[in-house]
Amino acid sequence: MSEPQPSAPSRKPLFAAIAVILVAAAGIGVYVMRSKQEVPPAASAPTPAPPVATAPTPPAAETDEPPEPGAPPLPKLEQSDSTVRDLLLLLSNDPELQKWLATEGLVRRFTAATFNISEGESPRAVLPFLAPQGTFQVVERDGHTFIAPESFARYDTVTRVLTSLDTKAAARTYRILKPLFRQAFGEIGPPGQTFDQTLARALQRLIDTPVPEGDLEVVDTPGVNYAYAAPELEQLSAAQKHLLRMGPANARALQGKLRELRQALGLPTTSR
Numbered sequence: 001m002s003e004p005q006p007s008a009p010s011r012k013p014l015f016a017a018i019a020v021i022l023v024a025a026a027g028i029g030v031y032v033m034r035s036k037q038e039v040p041p042a043a044s045a046p047t048p049a050p051p052v053a054t055a056p057t058p059p060a061a062e063t064d065e066p067p068e069p070g071a072p073p074l075p076k077l078e079q080s081d082s083t084v085r086d087l088l089l090l091l092s093n094d095p096e097l098q099k100w101l102a103t104e105g106l107v108r109r110f111t112a113a114t115f116n117i118s119e120g121e122s123p124r125a126v127l128p129f130l131a132p133q134g135t136f137q138v139v140e141r142d143g144h145t146f147i148a149p150e151s152f153a154r155y156d157t158v159t160r161v162l163t164s165l166d167t168k169a170a171a172r173t174y175r176i177l178k179p180l181f182r183q184a185f186g187e188i189g190p191p192g193q194t195f196d197q198t199l200a201r202a203l204q205r206l207i208d209t210p211v212p213e214g215d216l217e218v219v220d221t222p223g224v225n226y227a228y229a230a231p232e233l234e235q236l237s238a239a240q241k242h243l244l245r246m247g248p249a250n251a252r253a254l255q256g257k258l259r260e261l262r263q264a265l266g267l268p269t270t271s272r
Contacts, residue, residue: 072176077183081106084180087173092164096157100129107177111184111195118202120237130158138218138226145226146215152247159250163257171264200267202239203258209240211251216244 075083084106089098103109113123124131132154139148174181178195185195210232217229228234233244243251262269 074177074179077107077180080180084177087176091166091169091173092161094161094164096161100161103129107180108184108187111181112188114195114199114202115185115188117205117239118198120205120239122238122242132158144217144229145219146217147245147247149247151245152250155246155250159246159253163253165257167257167260167264170261174265196267197270199265200262200270203262203267204270205237205239206243207255207258207262209236209243209251209255211244211248211255213248216248 072083074080081104085101088101088106091097109126112126116123116126134150134154137148137150138145140146181195185198189195189198212230212233216233218226219229221227228241228244233241236244243254246254
């Protein structure tokens with residue numbers, strides 16, 4: 001079956017932010033509704049993160065902060081995967097996290113995903129490892145079509161891993177790695193915008209996503225897409241629709257974790 005997509009719940013694949021947005025303060029990384037012919041999981045071979053901006057522009061200068069007590073010296077951005085991976089693996093004992101972090105270009109991926117979500121866009125191009133297993137399914141009842149519980153269950157593992165992250169440790173890890181995130185954001189960020197501001201906006205967008213009670217009704221549309229039947233859900237951004245794709249229980253659990261993280265980081269509530 002198909003599933004709703006960024007512009008409309010669709011049958012093609014999507015993310016969140018994702019250990020990424022929880023750790024980098026990440027990700028939701030969640031994926032859009034997939035096509036009737038589900039795209040197979042991403043290949044295990046790592047691929048470089050694609051650029052998310054047409055030209056690098058320096059963000060507004062951020063005030064230098066003293067390094068975290070006991071923080072290791074940071075490598076160059078291009079050589080940071082091993083250090084980042086080691087730090088992130090300390091945040092949870094869940095073995096699935098290790099699989100996620102086997103890819104390359106972690107800081108640039110996390111930064112790009114955060115920027116994409118802050119803009120309401122899909123992070124799927126830079127977070128392929130969060131694609132769900134299995135096929136999207138719907139159920140028919142009394143002439144209406146609803147997303148099947150089995151479709152939501154595909155995101156249980158993502159939710160389990162992200163909610164298992166140690167929030168205080170994640171906040172400290174973000175502060176340790178912040179110079180690398182700033183550097184990566186300098187390659188893609190618009191003028192006058194800092195990574196902290198972008199992160200706050202990304203978190204706010206996901207936290208503000210309305211998660212309805214009960215079943216999610218969809219309608220079949222021409223081509224390969226499903227759309228949410230409720231206009232107020234269909235008009236949400238792609239990033240917010242991805243969060244809804246995880247199902248009400250998973251979405252609320254992640255929103256709770258993101259609120260904890262925002263508080264631990266001392267990030268402000270934003271208007272997006």
